[in-house]
Amino acid sequence: MNKWDTEEAIRRWDMHAENFTAKYTEEGDRSREVLLNPALQACMGPLGGKKVLDAGCGEGYLSRKMVKAGASVEAVDYSIEMLRLAKERTSSALGITYHHGNLEKLEMFGDQSFDLIVSNMVIQDLAQYEQAIAEMQRLLVPGGRFIFSILHPCFQTPQSGWVKDETGKKLYWKVDQYFNEGPLEQAIPYDQEEKFLYFHRTLGSYVQTIIEAGLLLEGMIEPKPSAEMLEKYPHFHEDLNVTHFLIFTTRRSG
């Protein structure tokens, strides 16, 4: 068995779905509320009347937000446990359909099914990310957009992290082994034993993959906390020194 594959990443998501999302609010976790959601919303623009796919929906907070903003949403995830939570937490009145599927091959959807596909913090989990990005291109109508956020590949590298002084004060963020592409494990704060599995690729690899899939790269956004969010959650000041996330906005040509 290959330990480092998508099936293994999903096994770990199944195991940790409940704990990972235990503190989620309707805005997701704190990083989503402060950094990812405002940036994603700005990229998505008005959603009224749009047919949207939430690709790797997890427990579904973003699907629910998008429906409330006027979209018609279908959602897909490969973790049975995440889907169980999503269904539990979603009122049927919202009309979201949750599907079980691997983003690397979404046979349940026909070509050109969606105006917009959003994938929040998922693409770095996929062993075959090139296949998944090509699949998103297939599913978009001409002119449709694929927007995805990932761990920032320039700062979340093998051996990256804060360097601290002897009192524990954070001094600076260290980056190392940037060109060492492949599987990586990320610590889970509440579990000393197990780690999440994801895959590191360079920024250049992501850009090249987007281009080879036939998508137009329209923007790259590095979310940072707004003044309003800094007032609400002052400890996010440290996120003005290093960015943890990157959002790509891409379009299928019309």
Ligand SMILES: C[S@@+](CC[C@H](N)C(=O)[O-])C[C@H]1O[C@@H](n2cnc3c(N)ncnc32)[C@H](O)[C@@H]1O
């Ligand atoms: C970090 S969570 C993000 C969930 C959700 N988008 C959010 O922001 O809360 C990553 C999600 O990607 C899903 N996932 C990982 N690999 C996948 C794959 N190959 N196909 C579909 N979903 C996948 C996991 O099951 C998990 O729900």
